Structure formats: structure tokens, C-alpha cells
Amino acid sequence: MDIFSLWSKVLGEVQKSDPQYYEVIMRGVFPRSFENGVFSIMLTGSGPSWILGWFKAIYEKKLAEIISSLVGSPIRLEVVVQGQETPAPAAPATPAPLPESFPQPAMPPVTPAPQAQAPVSQTPPAPFPEAPSTPAPDFLDKVSRGDFQHADLPNIQDKIREQGKEPMHPGNLFEPAGEREEVTQQFEDQVNINRQFTFDTFIHGPSNELAFKAAKSVAEAALSGNTDSRTNPLFIYGPSGLGKTHLLHAICNYIHDHAPKLNVRFVTSETFLNDLIKSIETSSMDKFRKRYRSVDYFLMDDVQLFSGKNSSQTEVFNTFNVLFDNKKHIILTSDRTPQDIEKLEDRIKTRFSSGLIAPIEPPDYEMCSVILLKKAEHDHIVLPEDVINYIAGHIHTNVRELNGAYNKLVSYAQFTQQKITLDMARTALKDVIPPDAKKELTMEFITDVVCEYYGVSKASVLSPGRPKKIVAARQMAMYFCRQELNESYPNIRDYFKRKDHTTVMYACNRVEKDLKSKPGIADDYQKIKKILASR
Numbered sequence: 001m002d003i004f005s006l007w008s009k010v011l012g013e014v015q016k017s018d019p020q021y022y023e024v025i026m027r028g029v030f031p032r033s034f035e036n037g038v039f040s041i042m043l044t045g046s047g048p049s050w051i052l053g054w055f056k057a058i059y060e061k062k063l064a065e066i067i068s069s070l071v072g073s074p075i076r077l078e079v080v081v082q083g084q085e086t087p088a089p090a091a092p093a094t095p096a097p098l099p100e101s102f103p104q105p106a107m108p109p110v111t112p113a114p115q116a117q118a119p120v121s122q123t124p125p126a127p128f129p130e131a132p133s134t135p136a137p138d139f140l141d142k143v144s145r146g147d148f149q150h151a152d153l154p155n156i157q158d159k160i161r162e163q164g165k166e167p168m169h170p171g172n173l174f175e176p177a178g179e180r181e182e183v184t185q186q187f188e189d190q191v192n193i194n195r196q197f198t199f200d201t202f203i204h205g206p207s208n209e210l211a212f213k214a215a216k217s218v219a220e221a222a223l224s225g226n227t228d229s230r231t232n233p234l235f236i237y238g239p240s241g242l243g244k245t246h247l248l249h250a251i252c253n254y255i256h257d258h259a260p261k262l263n264v265r266f267v268t269s270e271t272f273l274n275d276l277i278k279s280i281e282t283s284s285m286d287k288f289r290k291r292y293r294s295v296d297y298f299l300m301d302d303v304q305l306f307s308g309k310n311s312s313q314t315e316v317f318n319t320f321n322v323l324f325d326n327k328k329h330i331i332l333t334s335d336r337t338p339q340d341i342e343k344l345e346d347r348i349k350t351r352f353s354s355g356l357i358a359p360i361e362p363p364d365y366e367m368c369s370v371i372l373l374k375k376a377e378h379d380h381i382v383l384p385e386d387v388i389n390y391i392a393g394h395i396h397t398n399v400r401e402l403n404g405a406y407n408k409l410v411s412y413a414q415f416t417q418q419k420i421t422l423d424m425a426r427t428a429l430k431d432v433i434p435p436d437a438k439k440e441l442t443m444e445f446i447t448d449v450v451c452e453y454y455g456v457s458k459a460s461v462l463s464p465g466r467p468k469k470i471v472a473a474r475q476m477a478m479y480f481c482r483q484e485l486n487e488s489y490p491n492i493r494d495y496f497k498r499k500d501h502t503t504v505m506y507a508c509n510r511v512e513k514d515l516k517s518k519p520g521i522a523d524d525y526q527k528i529k530k531i532l533a534s535r
């Protein structure tokens with residue numbers, strides 16, 4: 001594993017285990033070398049003096065532990081401060097306590113960086129257009145009527161054009177970012193809430209719209225004091241790395257900002273379990289029950305972990321009932337639906353399913369592009385359009401991986417002092433996106449890309465169905481097969497399981513005409529073409 005791949009994994013671990021420190025590590029610490037068991041890092045960014053003190057007191061030991069566990073053997077961490085390229089003195093014998101005790105000492109402020117060398121606009125980038133807001137909980141009426149519409153994502157190409165700036169020199173990544181908010185905050189005795197995980201920083205689109213709107217609606221109910229039985233409990237499920245935890249943090253952040261008097265408890269199922277065991281051992285079940293049952297909002301992450309934990313399920317059941325009967329808000333996440341959690345009592349499954357079950361699916365290409373662009377915007381980095389296409393075209397099943405690729409690219413650019421270009425991105429990300437990943441252009445590949453773009457299943461495109469969205473995707477895929485591969489009409493007919501090759505001819509003519517008269521179709525065509533080119 002090269003140093004950049006390793007560093008990207010390190011950042012991933014920091015984000016997972018200590019989200020409150022992620023920002024400062026991502027922005028202020030860079031890998032230099034890893035030789036003979038010595039991992040050398042550079043502290044950089046805006047204020048080496050505070051970062052050195054903070055880092056040595058708070059995070060040096062933990063970072064060394066993370067790196068050691070990733071490489072599988074103990075390493076020595078060498079710390080160099082930017083501008084004073086001799087290693088800083090060794091760590092204190094007794095390192096300061098780790099995140100649980102935060103903020104002691106307080107998190108250093110994320111202050112503006114020194115003046116950049118490259119001329120870049122000091123004006124903060126324009127915010128993304130707000131999706132039309134629907135007063136809560138109206139979206140549910142739409143869901144039940146079956147005409148639920150997702151909010152449009154901002155047009156990625158427009159956003160890139162709007163920026164229209166020269167890619168920033170990576171030496172200048174630490175741009176003055178104006179007034180930055182305090183990065184993290186711990187809510188009383190709660191687990192750490194990442195202040196960056198808000199509804200504003202959550203990109204929403206077709207794959208997660210219901211979960212996003214439902215979570216927002218539940219958070220906004222804090223203002224009215226009402227509990228909507230249609231969304232209680234709210235059960236969000238989906239594969240790993242797609243933003244379930246982010247939404248829970250967003251609810252907590254919203255309540256903290258708008259209704260701070262409310263009592264919120266956010267736990268992972270693991271914490272709940274450990275707390276339960278400890279309370280039984282120390283005969284303090286009364287306190288345990290008070291802790292979990294006297295809250296206004298109860299949020300629990302990863303409830304699939306209760307599978308097979310029979311003895312704790314009764315406590316989950318009773319906690320749920322007390323909260324539910326008192327009309328308190330319950331928000332749960334899992335990697336699967338309640339019904340699919342094996343070895344979970346039926347009575348719990350039924351209760352978990354009694355409100356709204358909202359899925360989160362893998363993002364499509366467009367959403368990945370917006371996520372990348374928004375991250376770059378936040379960091380004041382201009383990512384060239386072809387680099388966005390390249391990354392989003394290859395990584396679109398997991399936002400955590402997408403973030404990892406972005407972090408890796410930025411670290412690489414910083415370290416090698418190179419401009420971010422497509423060639424550079426290919427080199428920096430060669431472990432994440434193997435160079436030979438360039439797929440052969442086939443009818444199958446084209447169909448996969450087109451289906452993903454339109455958010456429809458391949459099976460439906462290859463079946464006789466005629467819903468409008470499916471027909472649009474099918475016709476576009478046929479057109480690309482003809483244009484890019486010069487396939488014969490009969491071959492395309494056979495691949496798409498049509499009866500007559502005139503259907504293919506009609507589809508190609510239709511798209512040809514639409515490209516001239518319908519800007520939306522022309523836009524789709526250009527975007528799909530770019531994805532195919534960046535394969």
C-alpha cells in the first residue's frame with residue numbers, strides 16, 4: 001500500500017472514530033514518508049503553533065495507534081511542522097486523554113490560513129440552490145398519493161461553469177474560509193455529534209430523498225412539539241456509507257440549534273448494549289432506564305446489531321414502548337429493513353415497522369458529482385470538471401469511499417505540490433480506481449451506465465414495460481449503442497429483447513430529434529457521453 005492509500009485509510013478511521021477531530025486532521029496534517037517503521041507527518045495549515053500543541057496533547061498517540069493498526073505493526077510517528085522541517089520533540093510520556101474527555105483542552109479554532117499564492121477569489125462560493133422546501137410533514141401526503149417528487153439536484157455542469165476559476169494550486173489548499181464555525185461539539189453527555197453533519201451538508205436526490213425529507217420533518221417537529229404518528233418511529237435503512245448516521249447527526253444538530261431545551265439521546269446500538277450490561281453489573285438499572293426513557297428524541301444507530309442478542313431485546317422493547325406511548329420521537333437506522341433483521345423478536349420487528357420505513361440507496365453519478373463539487377467548494381478547491389467526471393464515474397456505490405477518494409486526491413496534491421488534473425488524479429487514485437478499470441465499451445456497459453444515470457433497473461429496460469422513464473432510458477441506451485458501437489439494428493433489437501428492429505430505428509430517430517429540440521435530453525446525452533468517456 002502506498003503512503004497515500006494508507007493516509008486515505010487513516011483519514012477514514014479518524015472520521016469514523018473521532019469525527020470531531022477529522023476536519024482538523026484532514027486540513028492540518030499531511031503524510032511525508034513511511035520508511036523503516038517511521039511514519040513522518042507534517043503539521044501544516046494556518047497555525048502550526050497551536051496545531052503542534054494541540055496535536056501533541058490530544059491526538060499524537062491516537063494517530064500512531066490508528067496507523068499501527070492499519071499497517072499491522074507498531075510504527076513511530078515523526079512530527080514535522082511546516083516551515084520548521086526538523087522533527088518536533090517526542091510525545092509527552094503521558095498523553096492527554098482521547099476524545100471522550102473533549103473539550104479538555106479545547107479544540108483549537110480553525111482559523112484562516114496564510115495568504116495563498118495563487119490568485120483565487122476571496123468571495124465565498126455561491127451556495128447551492130435550495131431544493132424547494134415542503135412544509136413538514138406534507139411530503140408524506142405526497143408519498144401516500146404516489147406522486148412523491150424528489151427535489152432536483154443542482155446542475156453539476158452549471159455549477160462547474162459558474163465557478164469558472166483556475167484549479168487552485170495544492171500548496172494553497174488552506175484558503176481563508178471566512179468565519180468558520182467551531183468544527184465539533186459534544187452535547188452534554190451524549191456521544192460526539194459532528195457539527196458538520198447537518199441537513200445543509202447532506203446532498204439529497206432520488207436515492208435518498210424520502211429519508212432526507214422524513215428526517216428533516218421529524219427534526220422540525222421539535223419546533224411545534226407535535227409527534228406525527230406517520231413518521232414515528234422513523235426507520236432509515238440502507239447499505240453502509242450512504243449517510244444514515246449523517247442524518248441522525250443532522251437531526252441532533254437541528255434540535256441543538258433550534259430547540260436546545262429538548263432532551264435528545266443519540267446512541268449506537270453497541271453503546272446501548274454496553275450501557276445495559278454495565279448497568280446490570282452495577283445494579284443501576286433505574287438510572288439506565290431514566291437515561292433512555294425520559295427523553296424527547298431517541299436516536300439509535302445500527303439496530304441490526306440487536307440480532308441474536310435475546311437478553312437485551314426485552315430492554316429495547318420496553319424502552320421503545322415507554323417512549324412511543326409518551327409520544328416521544330424515535331429514529332432508528334439499520335443496514336436492512338426490520339423484517340430482514342434475523343433473530344429479532346417479531347414484536348420488535350412490528351414496532352420498528354409501525355411508522356415510516358425510509359430507504360437510502362446508492363447515489364447515482366449526478367449525486368456523486370454534486371457531493372464532490374460541494375466538498376471542493378467547502379474546502380475552496382476547484383476540481384476540474386474532467387476530474388469530477390472521472391471520480392464520480394467510477395465510485396458511486398458508497399459516499400464514504402467517494403469522500404476517501406477525494407481526501408486522497410487532495411492529500412496527494414498537497415504533498416506533491418501539483419495542480420489537480422485528470423492525469424494527476426489517475427495517478428493519485430490508482431489504488432482506488434485501477435488504471436485498467438477502463439471498461440470495454442459494449443452494449444451491456446452502455447446499458448448499465450444509462451440505467452444508472454436514469455435511476456432505473458436494467459431488468460426493466462430489457463423487459464417489455466413502457467413507463468415513460470423506462471422508455472426514455474431504453475431509447476437513449478439504444479441510441480448510444482448505435483452511435484458509439486455502430487451496432488446493427490438487429491443486434492440492438494436482440495440485446496434489448498425487442499420483437500422488431502424497427503423499434504430500434506424508431507428509438508434512434510426519436511432521440512436524434514429530441515437532441516435538437518429538447519435541451520433536457522441533450523443535457524442527459526452530454527452527461528452520459530462524459531461518463532462513458534471517463535470509464
Ligand SMILES: Nc1ncnc2c1ncn2[C@@H]1O[C@H](COP(=O)(O)OP(=O)(O)OP(=O)(O)O)[C@@H](O)[C@H]1O
Nearest residue numbers: 201202203204239240241242243244245246399400
Ligand atoms: N448524501 C450525502 N451527502 C453528503 N455526505 C454524505 C452523504 N451520504 C453520506 N455522506 C458522507 O459519507 C460518510 C459516511 O456516511 P455515514 O457514516 O452517515 O454512513 P452510514 O450509512 O451511517 O454507514 P454505516 O452503516 O457504515 O454506519 C460521512 O462522511 C457522510 O457525511
